[in-house]
Structure formats: structure tokens, C-alpha cells
Amino acid sequence: MTGQTVFRMALKSIFKNKMRTALTMLGIVIGVGAVIVMVAIGNGAQAQIKSQISGLGTNLIVITAGSVNTGGASQGAQSFNRLTVDDVDAIKREATLLGGVSPVIVTRTQIVGGSGNWRAEVNGVSTDFFAIRDWTTTSGDLFTEEDVRTKRTVVLLGATVAKNLFADSDPVGREIRLGKTPFTVAGVLAPKGQTASGSDQDDVVIVPYTTAQTRLNGFSFLGQILASASSPASLAPAQEEIKVIMRAAHGIPNGGTDDFTVRDQTAIAKAATSTSSIMTSLLAAIASVSLIVGGIGIMNIMLVSVTERTREIGIRMAIGARGSDVMLQFLVESIVMCLLGGLLGLAVGVGGASLVGRLTGWSIATPASAVFLAIGFSAAVGIFFGFYPARKAASLDPIQALRFE
Amino acid sequence: MSHPVISLDHVTRVYGEGDSAVHALRGVNLTVGAGELVAIMGTSGSGKSTMLNILGCLDVPTGGHYVLDGVAVETMSKPQLADLRNAKLGFVFQGFNLLARTSAVENVELPLLYRRGNPVKNTRERAVAALERVGLGKRLDHHPSMLSGGQQQRVAIARALVTEPTVLLADEPTGNLDSRTSIEVMALFQALNDQGITVILVTHEHDVAQYARRVIEMRDGHILRDHPVTDRHIAADDLVALDATTPMEEAA
Ligand SMILES: Nc1ncnc2c1ncn2[C@@H]1O[C@H](COP(=O)(O)OP(=O)(O)OP(=O)(O)O)[C@@H](O)[C@H]1O
Ligand SMILES: [Mg+2]
Numbered sequence: 233m234t235g236q237t238v239f240r241m242a243l244k245s246i247f248k249n250k251m252r253t254a255l256t257m258l259g260i261v262i263g264v265g266a267v268i269v270m271v272a273i274g275n276g277a278q279a280q281i282k283s284q285i286s287g288l289g290t291n292l293i294v295i296t297a298g299s300v301n302t303g304g305a306s307q308g309a310q311s312f313n314r315l316t317v318d319d320v321d322a323i324k325r326e327a328t329l330l331g332g333v334s335p336v337i338v339t340r341t342q343i344v345g346g347s348g349n350w351r352a353e354v355n356g357v358s359t360d361f362f363a364i365r366d367w368t369t370t371s372g373d374l375f376t377e378e379d380v381r382t383k384r385t386v387v388l389l390g391a392t393v394a395k396n397l398f399a400d401s402d403p404v405g406r407e408i409r410l411g412k413t414p415f416t417v418a419g420v421l422a423p424k425g426q427t428a429s430g431s432d433q434d435d436v437v438i439v440p441y442t443t444a445q446t447r448l449n450g451f452s453f454l455g456q457i458l459a460s461a462s463s464p465a466s467l468a469p470a471q472e473e474i475k476v477i478m479r480a481a482h483g484i485p486n487g488g489t490d491d492f493t494v495r496d497q498t499a500i501a502k503a504a505t506s507t508s509s510i511m512t513s514l515l516a517a518i519a520s521v522s523l524i525v526g527g528i529g530i531m532n533i534m535l536v537s538v539t540e541r542t543r544e545i546g547i548r549m550a551i552g553a554r555g556s557d558v559m560l561q562f563l564v565e566s567i568v569m570c571l572l573g574g575l576l577g578l579a580v581g582v583g584g585a586s587l588v589g590r591l592t593g594w595s596i597a598t599p600a601s602a603v604f605l606a607i608g609f610s611a612a613v614g615i616f617f618g619f620y621p622a623r624k625a626a627s628l629d630p631i632q633a634l635r636f637e
Numbered sequence: 638m639s640h641p642v643i644s645l646d647h648v649t650r651v652y653g654e655g656d657s658a659v660h661a662l663r664g665v666n667l668t669v670g671a672g673e674l675v676a677i678m679g680t681s682g683s684g685k686s687t688m689l690n691i692l693g694c695l696d697v698p699t700g701g702h703y704v705l706d707g708v709a710v711e712t713m714s715k716p717q718l719a720d721l722r723n724a725k726l727g728f729v730f731q732g733f734n735l736l737a738r739t740s741a742v743e744n745v746e747l748p749l750l751y752r753r754g755n756p757v758k759n760t761r762e763r764a765v766a767a768l769e770r771v772g773l774g775k776r777l778d779h780h781p782s783m784l785s786g787g788q789q790q791r792v793a794i795a796r797a798l799v800t801e802p803t804v805l806l807a808d809e810p811t812g813n814l815d816s817r818t819s820i821e822v823m824a825l826f827q828a829l830n831d832q833g834i835t836v837i838l839v840t841h842e843h844d845v846a847q848y849a850r851r852v853i854e855m856r857d858g859h860i861l862r863d864h865p866v867t868d869r870h871i872a873a874d875d876l877v878a879l880d881a882t883t884p885m886e887e888a889a
Binding site for chain 1: 690693695696715716719720722723724728730734735736737738739747748750751752756796800
């Protein structure tokens with residue numbers, strides 16, 4: 233009996249009993265579908281976090297006022313702001329392991345220009361900021377050190393702001409007002425999308441920090457200082473170096489409590505990634521349980537089917553089928569059913585994942601490996617759970633099988 | 638009668654062990670030559686089916702020797718017995734034993750698909766030819782549920798002879814059929830026998846045994862009598878005679 237004949241016989245037998253086949257396959261369809269949806273959700277979350285890490289900029293170091301160690305209410309970080317441009321200058325002068333350092337002044341203001349009004353966050357920064365945070369323009373140019381030094385009223389628009397004020401027309405060179413001060417649009421920033429918490433990173437405008445200090449609010453204190461290590465390897469020593477410089481600048485004695493915090497965002501994001509990858513594995517593991525349950529369902533129905541088809545097995549043996557022929561037939565039936573179920577499950581899973589994505593707004597990424605996963609897993613389930621019933625069929629005694637009612 | 642196709646030498650078959658042991662065959666000696674048509678008769682429980690199953694290599698003797706067409710059966714492994722059944726034997730059962738939801742031609746084709754050694758190429762053509770031989774050339778795609786008992790038995794006979802077996806074995810082939818259909822089936826067996834196939838059948842009916850060339854009577858696991866049929870009937874002639882009387886019966 234050739235492989236082709238066995239396969240044809242299995243297909244015939246499968247389609248002879250459509251209801252039984254459908255019920256058997258259902259377990260595998262649901263199992264494979266569930267695994268794929270879960271993996272797609274977990275994978276999507278991971279991909280999103282990864283893109284946010286790169287969105288944060290490479291080797292990012294964040295310096296904020298206040299100490300995370302002190303905690304408590306008495307020393308609230310923002311209420312006692314001790315970050316100044318002098319700190320930035322000190323770091324810039326003395327640090328050896330940094331690629332760049334920039335003050336960040338954060339305020340919100342009403343923006344008027346183009347087709348109307350828009351309220352957005354304003355960041356006052358130095359030119360190092362662009363490299364640190366990976367900002368580029370889609371139109372126009374970033375502002376220069378000359379612009380910062382001469383406190384020019386130039387502004388870069390985030391993609392969301394540009395879209396809301398100017399729709400499709402190019403705003404470069406146009407006048408807008410931030411509060412009461414007129415600014416010239418120097419460029420439009422390339423979009424970055426949402427953060428993990430769902431806020432829009434493109435709903436921002438960027439101006440030279442010197443201009444922000446003199447024209448917008450007159451603050452001399454900074455919201456934060458951003459820096460970037462010159463390489464991933466120097467991320468840790470660079471933070472130590474910054475701490476030393478800052479302690480000297482703030483006159484904090486040895487053993488004294490820091491009034492600032494140096495953090496490494498990438499580490500935080502990496503922790504989030506590994507958490508989400510654990511989540512993905514966990515979700516897949518839970519979904520796999522349903523695949524196993526589906527496999528047991530197959531075994532159950534195959535066992536019933538061996539009993540139900542005892543006479544058929546007896547007939548086949550009487551006309552010359554070997555035990556191995558019968559075994560192969562049942563095994564191939566089981567594998568073919570599982571594979572068909574797996575393919576259906578793949579379709580259900582991919583469809584279900586995109587539906588979940590559409591309904592919840594989560595980012596969904598069905599990995600290409602899901603196809604192999606689905607096919608491999610369902611074939612394995614077919615072999616594993618089909619083996620015992622197939623062996624049982626093969627070991628039947630032909631006379632007893634023929635007599636079976 | 639030329640060289641023996643079947644030779645049983647003191648064959649025993651015991652079911653179970655100890656006190657509950659059933660001695661179904663108590664030392665049977667039997668020789669069947671090529672081209673014979675043998676009817677096995679006997680009371681219920683005398684061991685007819687047990688013997689036929691052993692002859693058919695579906696079962697193996699507890700003791701004694703069985704040589705089928707030159708092959709010592711007791712030395713064969715299970716897969717070898719399966720191959721032997723496929724190559725040398727054809728079975729016809731009382732209950733037809735066709736695969737349900739499977740067309741006549743597919744049922745007949747099945748033994749050819751299990752053929753080992755040199756696989757059969759034109760399995761379907763051969764199945765069709767076998768069905769034509771039993772007069773069912775027009776029922777190829779009918780499923781068993783759409784066929785009468787006599788037709789189903791003819792499909793079963795076609796399935797048994799499609800492999801061109803040395804011996805055709807039938808356990809009460811007419812047990813589920815009315816008398817006219819029984820004669821039709823026997824006419825078929827006689828025709829096949831005339832073409833050289835050895836036929837061994839088990840029956841309870843003397844009428845059926847009259848179509849054989851030789852009758853073996855069994856009792857309690859022994860062969861009681863073994864004699865040739867003296868006034869052998871020809872099934873085809875009986876059918877003609879039956880057709881001649883039928884119109885009168887219908888008129889009455
Ligand atoms: N599988 C079995 N296990 C135990 N005893 C059995 C088995 N098969 C048959 N027997 C016994 O062996 C004896 C012979 O049985 P067998 O079926 O050969 O009789 P038979 O001549 O075919 O009868 P019938 O005309 O009723 O078909 C009987 O006593 C029966 O009970
Ligand atoms: Mg019997």
C-alpha cells in the first residue's frame with residue numbers, strides 16, 4: 233500500500249463522517265487559534281515597548297530634581313527645584329563619557345497660527361536634545377546653536393501640532409504665536425507615535441531653552457536634564473560621573489543626601505520588555521493548555537471511532553491488511569485531521585488577533601513563526617494523541633473484530 | 638484431483654484454559670485438492686466456523702499442521718498471515734461485511750490496495766471487471782445500503798475473487814438470503830469453481846450442499862463423514878426451472 237493510497241483512504245474516511253470530523257477538529261482549531269491570538273497580543277506589546285525604547289533615544293540618561301531615596305512628603309521633588317542651566321554647563325564641561333547633554337524646560341501654552349488655536353506642551357532645549365531623543369525633521373531644519381545663543385524665536389512643530397494648525401500645507405517659514413510671542417516655524421518633526429501610557433509624543437513644540445527662559449515664563453529652573461552616554465557600555469559609569477559632578481555643583485558633602493536623581497530610561501524600558509516577554513510566554517502557556525485539551529478530545533474521539541469501526545478493521549484485516557496498515561491508516565487520519573484543524577486554527581487565530589487589535593486598540597503582531605508553530609504543533613498533537621488509538625486498532629484480533637456488533 | 642491445496646494434519650483448536658477450556662476442534666485431518674467445491678455441514682457448535690477461520694488464516698491451530706498451497710501456516714508471523722490472506726484467499730461472510738458508505742467498486746478494489754510485493758496498477762479496472770463477472774456491472778457506484786442482500790453478497794464475492802485467490806472460503810454465504818437468491822449465489826460459486834477456483838463453504842442447508850462436489854459433516858470437533866455428492870445439482874439449471882414455474886405462481 234503506497235503512501236498516496238493511505239493518504240487518500242484517510243481523506244475518504246475523514247470526509248465520510250463530516251460531523252465527527254468537525255467536532256474532532258474543533259478542539260484543535262480553538263487551541264491553535266488561542267495560542268496564536270495570545271502570542272500576537274504579547275508580541276505586539278513587546279514590539280511596541282521596543283519601538284518606545286528606540287523612541288526614547290539611545291543610551292538615554294534622565295536627571296530630575298529631588299531624591300527618590302528620601303521619599304516622604306517633606307522633600308517633594310518638584311517643590312524644591314534645584315536643576316539649573318549651571319548644572320548643565322558643569323556636566324558639559326566636566327563629563328567625559330557623554331554624547332550630549334541638554335536642559336529641558338517644560339511648560340504648556342496656547343499656540344495661535346495657521347488655521348486656528350492649539351494647546352500643547354512646549355519644550356525648551358539645547359541642540360544636543362535632538363541627538364539624545366532622536367528627533368529629526370520631515371520638513372525644514374532643526375534649530376542651531378547660533379539660534380540658542382542668540383535666543384531666536386524659532387520653533388519646531390511636533391507632527392500632531394503641525395497637522396492641527398496647518399492641515400496639509402507646509403508650515404515652514406510661517407509665523408505662529410506661543411502665548412503672546414511671535415515665533416517662526418523652522419521645521420516639522422518626524423512623528424514618534426504614542427508612549428506606553430498612551431500620550432501623544434508628537435503633541436509638542438520645541439524651542440531653544442534660552443528663548444523659553446526669556447520669552448515664555450522666565451524660569452531659571454529646569455524640569456529635567458537629559459543626557460546620553462557615548463556608548464551602551466558607558467551607560468553606568470556615565471551616570472556615576474554625572475552624580476559626582478552634580479554633587480560638587482550642589483555642594484553636597486560625602487554621605488549627604490542627593491537632591492537630584494539620575495536614571496537610565498533604557499533600563500526601565502528593558503525591564504518592561506522582559507516583563508512583557510514573560511507575559512507572552514505565560515499567555516502562550518495558558519493557551520497551550522487548550523491545545524492539549526483539544527488533543528485529548530482527538531484521542532477520545534479516535535478511541536470511540538476505533539470501537540465504532542471495529543468491524544471495518546476486521547474486514548480490512550480479513551482481506552489482507554496488516555496491523556501496521558491499520559495503524560498507519562488511523563495515525564494518518566489523526567494527523568490529517570489535526571493539520572486541517574491547525575490550518576483552520578491559524579486562520580481563526582490571525583483573524584481573531586486582528587479583531588482584538590481593532591476592538592481594543594492594542595498593537596497586535598502575529599509572528600511569521602506562528603504558521604510553523606500552528607502546523608508543527610497540530611501535527612505533533614495528531615501523532616501524539618493518535619498513536620494510542622491507532623495501536624489499539626492495529627492490535628485487534630481479526631475474528632473478534634469481525635464478530636463485533 | 639491434482640496436488641492438495643489444503644492439508645490439515647491432526648489440527649486441534651482449544652479456546653480458553655483449564656476447566657473452562659472448549660475443544661472446538663479435536664484433531665481434524667483433511668485434504669482438499671485444487672478445483673474442489675466442498676460443503677461443510679454439521680450441527681451448531683460442531684466447529685465449522687472454527688475450522689474455516691483456521692483454513693482462512695484468520696486463526697491459528699492450537700496443535701497439528703496446516704499446509705496451504707505449499708506454505709506451512711504455523712511458521713508464519715502475523716503480517717505474513719495477512720499477506721497470505723491477501724494473496725491466496727478470498728472470504729465471503731454470512732453478513733456480507735462490506736464497508737458502509739463506500740461504493741461497490743471501492744469495496745471490491747480494497748484487497749488490491751493491500752497487495753504487497755508488486756503493487757497492482759489498474760486496481761479500479763480490475764474491480765470493475767470483478768463486478769461485471771458477478772453481474773453487477775451497472776451497480777458500480779451504489780453503496781451497500783442501496784443494494785439488496787443478494788446484490789451485497791455478490792459484491793462480497795467480487796471482492797473475494799478480485800485478487801484471483803487459490804481458495805475461496807464462505808461461512809454460511811446464503812444464511813441471510815431467500816431460497817431463490819441462494820441458488821443465484823450458488824450458481825456463481827459453481828461458475829467460479831468451473832473456472833478452477835477451489836471453493837469451501839459452510840452451510841446448514843442440504844439444498845445448498847447439493848450444489849457442491851463433496852460434503853463434509855462435522856460433529857463435536859471431528860469430521861464425522863466425508864463423501865462426494867452423488868446427485869449433484871446445477872444451480873443454473875435450477876434457476877431456469879424456477880423461472881418456468883414463476884409465471885404460474887404469479888397467476889395463481
Ligand atoms: N472465541 C471463542 N471463545 C470460546 N469458545 C468459542 C469461541 N469461538 C467458538 N467457540 C466455541 O467453539 C465451539 C465451536 O464453535 P464454532 O463457531 O466453530 O461452531 P459452528 O459449527 O460454526 O456453529 P454454528 O453452526 O452455530 O455457526 C462452540 O462450542 C463455541 O462455543
Ligand atoms: Mg459458524
